[in-house]
Structure formats: C-alpha cells, structure tokens
Amino acid sequence: MSNLPDYQQKPLLQRLDWQDWLYAVILLIGAVFAFTKYAHYMDAYEVSFLFGAAVLSSYLGWRWRALAKLVLAVGLVSLIAVSLYQGSLERVSQVFVLKFLIASQSAIMWMNVLFVLAMLTYWFALYRRSAFTANVASSLTWVAVLFGFVGLMVRWYESYLIAPEVGHIPVSNLYEVFVLFCLITALLYLHYEQKLNTKQLGGFVLLVINAAVGFILWYTFDREAHGIQPLVPALQSYWMKIHVPANFVGYGAFSLAAMVALAYLLAAKGVLASRLPSLDVLDDLMYKAIAVGFAFFTIATILGAMWAAEAWGGYWSWDPKETWALIVWLNYAAWLHLRMVKGLRGPTLAWWSLIGLLITTFAFLGVNMFLSGLHSYGTL
Amino acid sequence: MQNPKLSFIKNLFDLLSSMRFAVSLLSILGVASIIGTVLKQNEPYENYIVKFGQFWFGLFETLGLYDVYHSGWFLVILLFLVVSTSFCIYRNTPMMLREWRTFKEHATEKSLHAFSHQATFNHVADVEGAKQKLIGFLASKGFQYKIRQQADGGQLIAAKAGTHQRWGYIFTHVAMVVILFGGLLDGNLPFKLQELLGQKRIETLDIPLSQVPAQSRMPISNPSFRGNMTLPEGSSSNVAFIRVRDGYLVQELPFAVALKDFRIEHYATGQPKSFESDLVIIDPALEAPVTKTISVNHPLTYKGIAIYQSDFQDGGTTLNFNVWNLLAPNNQTQGLSGAIFDKAKLGDGDHALSVEFNDFRKFNIINLSPDGKGKPHNVGPNVTYKLRDNRGQAVEYVTYMQPMQIDGKFYFISGMRETVQDEFRYLRIPADDDLSLHNFMHFRATMFDATQYEKIAKKIADSSLDVNKDKAIRAQFESSIVRLLAVFAQGGYNQVARMIEEHVPESERETSAATYIKMINIAAYEAYNLSLTQQKKPALGHGPEVEMLLRESLNAFSDMFFYGAPYYLQLVQFEHKEASGLQLTKSPGQKWVYLGSVLLVLGIFAMMYIRERRIWFYLKPDANQVHFAMASNRKNLDFEQEFDLYRNQLTSLIS
Numbered sequence A: 001m002s003n004l005p006d007y008q009q010k011p012l013l014q015r016l017d018w019q020d021w022l023y024a025v026i027l028l029i030g031a032v033f034a035f036t037k038y039a040h041y042m043d044a045y046e047v048s049f050l051f052g053a054a055v056l057s058s059y060l061g062w063r064w065r066a067l068a069k070l071v072l073a074v075g076l077v078s079l080i081a082v083s084l085y086q087g088s089l090e091r092v093s094q095v096f097v098l099k100f101l102i103a104s105q106s107a108i109m110w111m112n113v114l115f116v117l118a119m120l121t122y123w124f125a126l127y128r129r130s131a132f133t134a135n136v137a138s139s140l141t142w143v144a145v146l147f148g149f150v151g152l153m154v155r156w157y158e159s160y161l162i163a164p165e166v167g168h169i170p171v172s173n174l175y176e177v178f179v180l181f182c183l184i185t186a187l188l189y190l191h192y193e194q195k196l197n198t199k200q201l202g203g204f205v206l207l208v209i210n211a212a213v214g215f216i217l218w219y220t221f222d223r224e225a226h227g228i229q230p231l232v233p234a235l236q237s238y239w240m241k242i243h244v245p246a247n248f249v250g251y252g253a254f255s256l257a258a259m260v261a262l263a264y265l266l267a268a269k270g271v272l273a274s275r276l277p278s279l280d281v282l283d284d285l286m287y288k289a290i291a292v293g294f295a296f297f298t299i300a301t302i303l304g305a306m307w308a309a310e311a312w313g314g315y316w317s318w319d320p321k322e323t324w325a326l327i328v329w330l331n332y333a334a335w336l337h338l339r340m341v342k343g344l345r346g347p348t349l350a351w352w353s354l355i356g357l358l359i360t361t362f363a364f365l366g367v368n369m370f371l372s373g374l375h376s377y378g379t380l
Numbered sequence B: 001m002q003n004p005k006l007s008f009i010k011n012l013f014d015l016l017s018s019m020r021f022a023v024s025l026l027s028i029l030g031v032a033s034i035i036g037t038v039l040k041q042n043e044p045y046e047n048y049i050v051k052f053g054q055f056w057f058g059l060f061e062t063l064g065l066y067d068v069y070h071s072g073w074f075l076v077i078l079l080f081l082v083v084s085t086s087f088c089i090y091r092n093t094p095m096m097l098r099e100w101r102t103f104k105e106h107a108t109e110k111s112l113h114a115f116s117h118q119a120t121f122n123h124v125a126d127v128e129g130a131k132q133k134l135i136g137f138l139a140s141k142g143f144q145y146k147i148r149q150q151a152d153g154g155q156l157i158a159a160k161a162g163t164h165q166r167w168g169y170i171f172t173h174v175a176m177v178v179i180l181f182g183g184l185l186d187g188n189l190p191f192k193l194q195e196l197l198g199q200k201r202i203e204t205l206d207i208p209l210s211q212v213p214a215q216s217r218m219p220i221s222n223p224s225f226r227g228n229m230t231l232p233e234g235s236s237s238n239v240a241f242i243r244v245r246d247g248y249l250v251q252e253l254p255f256a257v258a259l260k261d262f263r264i265e266h267y268a269t270g271q272p273k274s275f276e277s278d279l280v281i282i283d284p285a286l287e288a289p290v291t292k293t294i295s296v297n298h299p300l301t302y303k304g305i306a307i308y309q310s311d312f313q314d315g316g317t318t319l320n321f322n323v324w325n326l327l328a329p330n331n332q333t334q335g336l337s338g339a340i341f342d343k344a345k346l347g348d349g350d351h352a353l354s355v356e357f358n359d360f361r362k363f364n365i366i367n368l369s370p371d372g373k374g375k376p377h378n379v380g381p382n383v384t385y386k387l388r389d390n391r392g393q394a395v396e397y398v399t400y401m402q403p404m405q406i407d408g409k410f411y412f413i414s415g416m417r418e419t420v421q422d423e424f425r426y427l428r429i430p431a432d433d434d435l436s437l438h439n440f441m442h443f444r445a446t447m448f449d450a451t452q453y454e455k456i457a458k459k460i461a462d463s464s465l466d467v468n469k470d471k472a473i474r475a476q477f478e479s480s481i482v483r484l485l486a487v488f489a490q491g492g493y494n495q496v497a498r499m500i501e502e503h504v505p506e507s508e509r510e511t512s513a514a515t516y517i518k519m520i521n522i523a524a525y526e527a528y529n530l531s532l533t534q535q536k537k538p539a540l541g542h543g544p545e546v547e548m549l550l551r552e553s554l555n556a557f558s559d560m561f562f563y564g565a566p567y568y569l570q571l572v573q574f575e576h577k578e579a580s581g582l583q584l585t586k587s588p589g590q591k592w593v594y595l596g597s598v599l600l601v602l603g604i605f606a607m608m609y610i611r612e613r614r615i616w617f618y619l620k621p622d623a624n625q626v627h628f629a630m631a632s633n634r635k636n637l638d639f640e641q642e643f644d645l646y647r648n649q650l651t652s653l654i655s
Ligand code: HEM
Pocket: A291, A333, A336, A337, A340, A341, B017, B018, B019, B020, B022, B081, B084, B085, B086, B088, B089, B092, B165, B166, B169, B172, B173, B176, B604, B607, B608
C-alpha cells in the first residue's frame, strides 16, 4: 500500500480510519442537534464554544483513542439519564436506575466510591507488583471518570429542570469544581499512564484525587452544599465556561506534578525505588505536567482578566483570588526558569513542586476560606 | 586597563539581566503580593486604627500597607522587573535570533565527535545515493537542511527543526514587558507624580461637590482612571469619584449620566438574579441622548469610558415611623418621618437625640432555622440608623419592619451596637397574634406605672390563701410586691439582682432570687391582664404558651434598659428609592495588556511545545562512512528516544 520509506510517519489526518471519522461525525451531529434545540438559550460565544467543543473533542479523541471511547460513553449514558427524567425532577426518586445509578448525585457518589477503590487497588498492585491488579485499578479509574462526567452532565440538565432561568453549566460553585478537579486530574494521569506505559504512579495521583473526594463528601454530608443554586449576576457570563475549566486543567496538572514529585522523593531515598519508574522518567513527567499546567494556568488567568474587565470594570483589581493566581503563576515561572535556564534537576525541584501544591491549594481553597474579595465564588 | 566605571556599569547590567536576579524578583513580587491579600485593602482608616492601635496604624500607613499595590515600593519592584526583563531580552535576543537562523553548518568532523549523541555508519556502499536518502529522511522528519562542501572533500549536511522555539523566548519576555507597560499606563503614576510635586492632593473631607477644590479634581483629559458614581433614580451626574487611600479625587467627565430606573430581579428562592440600570447619556455633542440598559457583565462604552454596573444602594428612601418611648409609663407614640441620608430630631433639651438614617433594605435574606440548615428566606425590609446625643456619642440600630418567625413564634427585632466592630445585640419583642406591638407596649407601660402597683399587689394577695389569714402579713406581702415592682421598673432583672446583692446575705441569695423571679412572674401576669382589660381585650389564660409569653415579655422588658436609648422606632411606611452604583473606567493600557497576553500565550506554547533539534551528517570522502550527530538545547527523555529511533532507522536506511 505504501511507497513511503518505513521511517516515515503519516500526518495525523491521513492516519485516521473510518472509526475516527465516524466519531467526529457523531460529535458533529450531537452539536448540531444541541444547536437546533437550544440555540435560543445561547449567545454567539456559546454557539462557538459548542462547535469548538465538538472539534476539540474530535481532535483529542483522534490523538487518544481511549478518550474518544470515554466521550461516547459519557454522551450515551447521559442521554439515557436525560430520557429517563421525562422532564421532571420527581423522577429521581421514582426511577430505580436514576435513583441508584445515574441521577447526578448518585453518579457523583459512584465516582467517589470508585476513586477510593481505584486508589486501594493501585497501591495493592504496587505492593504485589501485579500487572493484572494494576489493570483493574486503571479500569476502575476510567469508570470513576465516566460516572463523574455523567454526574456533571446530568446535573447540568437538572439545573434547567429546576427552572430554565436557574439552569447553568455545573462549574459554578466549590462542589461542582471539586468534581471537575477530580476528573481532570484523573484524565491527565490516565493519559500519561498510557503514554509512559506505567501504572505504578496511580496510587500517588489518586491520593490527591481522594483528598478532593473527601472534601466532596464532607461538603455534601456536613454542609449539604451539593444543592443546585441559581447563579449570582456576576457569574452569568459565557466567560465562566472557559475560564473555570482552563483553571482546573492548571490545578489538575500541578497536583499531578506534585504527586509525581512525591514519588520521586521517595524513590530518591530508596523507598519503593524498585517498584517505581526510574528517576529520569519521574523527573521528565514532573516537568511535563508543570509545563501543561503552566500553559493552561496562563490562559485561565488571562481569560479571568478579560472576564473581570467585563464584569468588574477592570482587568486587574488585586482581588485576593486574582493575586493568589498571580502568586501561583510566579511560583511556577520561577520553577521553570531554574529548570530550563539553570538546568537544575532532582530533589530540589521535586520539593519545590510539592510545596507548590500547598500554594496552589491555598489559591484554590484557602482564599475562599480565609480571605474575602470580589470573587463571588463559593465561600465555605 | 579596564575603566572601573565602565566595569561597574557592565556588572550592574549583568546582575540586572541575570536569571538569578529575575527569579529573586519573581519571588519577592510573590511574597509582597501576599501582604495585600492578608490585610484588607482600602478600608476606611478608622477601621485600621481600631484594629491595630495608633502606633501600628501609623507604621503600616508609612509602609503603604493599606494600598500595597499602589505603594511606591511595590511599583519599584515592578519597575525592576521591567528593567531586568528588558535587559535580559536585550542580552539574549541576538543569540536567540542567531540560533533560530543558523544551520551550524560550520561544524567539523572533529567537533561532531565531541557530541554526546552520535553514531557512525560504516560500509556505506554508495555515498552519493546515501546522501539522497538522508535528505529524504530529513525532509520527511520536518528538518530543514543545508549542504556544505568541506575542505577535506567531505560533505556536511546540517539540519535543524523546531528552531522557532527561540521565538518563544522572545515573545514570552517581550509579553511581560508589554503587559507591565500596559499596567503602568492604567496605574495612578501620573497622579502620584503630581501629588509629589504638590500639584494635586486628595480630599479627605465629606464636603459638597461644589466645594471640592481644583487641586482635588482630575480634568477630562486624564488618560486613565477608575472611578465610582452613585446615582439615585431620577438624577444625573457628570463626575465620578476616585477612591485614593483615605480620601478621594473628583474625576470630571465629558458627558453626564442619568439614571432612569434601577431594577433588581430575584429568583424564586429570593437570591438576586440581575441588577439593571436604565442609563441616559447626555452629551452636548449628541443630537439625541443615548439610552442603554446596562447590567452586570454587560457594560456600556461611550467616548472611551466604560460604564459598569457595580453595586447598588439606597437612593434616599422616605420613611415614616411610630416612635415609642420605651421607658415612659404610658403608651403614647409620636410620628417621625425622614429619608435615608437625612437627619431628624427626637426629644428636646439636653436629652435631644439626632437621628441619622443610614440605610434601608427592602429584602433581607436570612436563615432563621435554629440549626442553620434550613432554607434562607426573605424577612422583609429593615432600616439602619444612628441616634446621636449632643456630646456626639452615637449608637447604631438596625430595626426590622415586620416581625420575624423564630421557632414558630413572631418577634419584633431590633439590633443595637456602639461601634462598627461590635456585633449587633438584639432586642426581641414578642408580637401579638395580630402581629402588632400593642400588647407588649401596654404591658410595658403598666409595669412602669407606679399607680398600678397597689392594684396588682392586691390582686395577687386576693388569690393567695396563706396571706389572707393575717391582716398584717397581707399588708407586708402587698408592700413587698409594690417594692419589687418599683425595683424591677428601674432596671429589670439586673436591678433586682443588684438589690439582692446589697440586702441579702450571700448564703440566701439563690433562694431569694428564685422567690423574686417567681413573684415577678406572678406580678407580670396580673399586670399583663390589667393592660389587656384596659384595651378591652380578653384576659390571659394559663398554660405553657402564656408562661412563655410572659417570660419573653419580661426578658424584652429587662433588655430595654440596655438598648442605649429610650426610643423604639417602628417603621410603618416607606417609599423605596434606589441608587445604582456605577463604575467608570478609562483604561488605555488594556489593549497593551491584551496584546501582551496573546504574545505570552504564543510564546509559552512555542517555548514548551516546539522542540529544537539539530542533525548533522558528515559524509567522509572515499571512506564509505557517514557520521551522524544529533543535539538539542533541551536534553530530556523525548530527545533520547528520538535519537535512538533515528539511529535505528538510519542504520536500516543506509548501512
Ligand atoms: C517578568 C519576569 C519573567 C517572566 C514572567 C518570565 C517567564 C518565563 C517563562 C514562562 C519561561 C518559559 C519556561 C518554559 O519554557 O517552560 C521563561 C524562560 C526563560 N527565561 Fe524568563 N521570565 C522572566 C524574566 C526573565 C529574565 C529577567 C531573564 C533573564 C535572564 C529570563 C530568562 C529566561 C530564559 C533564558 C528562558 C529560557 C529560554 C529557552 O531556553 O528557550 N527570564 N521565562
């Protein structure tokens, strides 16, 4: 079939097979369907986000097959859930499948449970050096991610069932973004797991995800903060739809880097060294995660500034959340300089990215707990 | 000989453009930024004085900690960052551009042997044919190449890929300078200079606009500002106020803004859904005024000035009150009317109080459930006011118009506090079944009315069998009740406690306190019934409900003595008038900041995701040998893998 030399790699578009195209077409049909049905709820930006999301998901799915399967599964299960609602919130307590499986709350609970199980399984696999167990752990993580995304999609739909004016994308309060954080961190991890062909780091990364799960549980049961609240005026903006997810890719990647750093530090001390990937691999992964995080965090901060310009009348107000985003950004900029310009490697940078997680956590959570400001976004 | 002066400048340049200095600056900036997030910025200065005391307040003020991000030293850090980054760009750009352009085709066979990533392919049968294959290989991997004939007759193929990465460095760092430049344009540097030169100063007094001197006014030509305007419905203004430290500047505008209407819409749950202002722009240059509705996230821009919906407040709501004198032995009321931001007077002579109406809120969403887990809901309007005596001492009050339901019972609620730092302490008056104050007020008047005490005492004695046996005992009993009521009317439970402390030996205090409380309750029951009879209402029965009512009424009675003033202002009517809070900004730096942001994103992606790699093939003359070397400015795992892959592919390609 080929007159090309065997070292040549074909460009992406030529590598696609019929399944790839089918996938893209399904996404496009989905977007067109959503557009014809809900166009009157969307402004021009949101329409472009809708089709942009279809294109982006196609591209990412082509690059990473497993993600394409996830996207289709999330779509399918969410559609089943939506059809079971028949336009009434009451059905949550009447329909078995909704009540115990895929109503938003239930799906998110399943996500929580599965993340805990996945973490235990990953650690067990590490302890036993069992490839089979590690595969099980990986599958559990995938299913947790599936449930998490279904939970968010269904929550989005539920918010419109409360009242059309209340409806909004579920990235508007701490409960929702914690779920998002778990999902994005898990996906970033799964991506590298596949790319580096190593499942030994799962237990580490799931530590930070399960910390977030713990928060979700506390928030649900102690604070009963899982209810869907209508948006305050400042949050009613298309900017939210891109600013918040971009931020969480950043937070997720930084968390991933910190957990890899933890593994690095242990391995460097000889702890678990024989079970973990080599120090070089860990070091490289830590860098890659921070690079991804830094790029997205930069974009998120810029989007935030543009949103602020529109909502508060100034692109920069030195509001505590803004300022802490800057501090996080400066921190990783310094980290990258030391590595790229000074060529620094090893434990110093690993410690630094571990401490970086504390700074990031404060920016993400501490600001909401201890400081007050313009961000009308989830106080505890 | 080196000129010492020149070498000093060179050293300074080296320091400023060094990475170490840049990283230190980034860290210092980070730490300095924290200060402003921990210490609340731009609060009224009294708050800081109260919080820190005079000494620390003064010190912190000198350090500029109340507005860190506009303080001199913070700007100096930013300036250093600009300088340092600019020098860094100046120093590195020529090298970056050279690296971007060059193929490094001057490498020699010897220098290639010094590379850490290299391989030699021997026994290449057809060197010319191999050359074509190598070129094909390079092209298919996305490398550009250049071929150079060597002096020794050999040929060098020098190739590069991903050198656009070098632009990443330039873009990222130029972006930082551009962003900071834009930020400085929008900062208050011009004002700061004028202030230093004594041409401008902030106004710190709350005086009418017309009296603000020219020194504290910024002209229309001011290139950049961020000011506020509070417009009551139906009014207009052509100035904005810029808050600076503990004062303000007046910013003149090239047009006037009028507010036709301000609206708050609510969700079914009571939370606010939208704030909207119908604005009219009045400008002589316009044929007809521009009208536009703005809301949060949807500003209006006119003549380069953007107008945002920022908040809202009262615009002078008019209010009518019934005023009760809580400590008078009657239940007469007097009317009082006023408007928010106005003043009124209560009482006369030395005891006169001035009433300052501060705020009115039509909706108050409060969570009244005992465990805090229930749903918050709207408890209706409240009004905030201060009562100031003629020595200038003021007590602040917040009084709710409608009774609130707490644990199933209704209460009139009014809070008071002496300073802003205090929490409000609440007076809780039980409401009647028809949700009015009358029963309590009558009861209260009766409790104060000394002429009623004997009647009350007699009633109690009548129904008490023990005391009726002996006339003397009965008389003593009655008079002790009269005395107790008189003490209670002087200061509630507290006064009774004081009396016990003065007259009762310590060992007996507890029992006598219990007796007194019981007596007061019994007396209160009679007093309440007396006041009901006067109002021609049916008397109280018996039971836990009644006990609770009496307990609550007596508590309210006792708390009245701590209410700070004898007046209870019951809001009976209002005409709501709102004011919209607008923010007006002119920010010429914004385009620069956005331009810099685009550069920054492009630069970062270029620097991190374009990988610069170089390949050299040296084709040795007459030796059937190809030497392969590879290098990258970033040595990492990807590079190692790529090298291994290429080496294997090349081996099967040409050997
Ligand atoms: C405003 C302050 C600065 C910021 C925000 C900043 C930001 C950055 C960023 C984000 C990177 C990219 C790291 C990566 O590729 O992942 C970088 C790289 C770099 N920075 Fe800076 N930088 C600043 C100041 C400086 C200064 C003053 C110098 C002078 C020595 C400098 C020298 C470099 C160099 C040499 C690189 C690596 C370029 C390469 O290897 O391609 N930076 N900087």
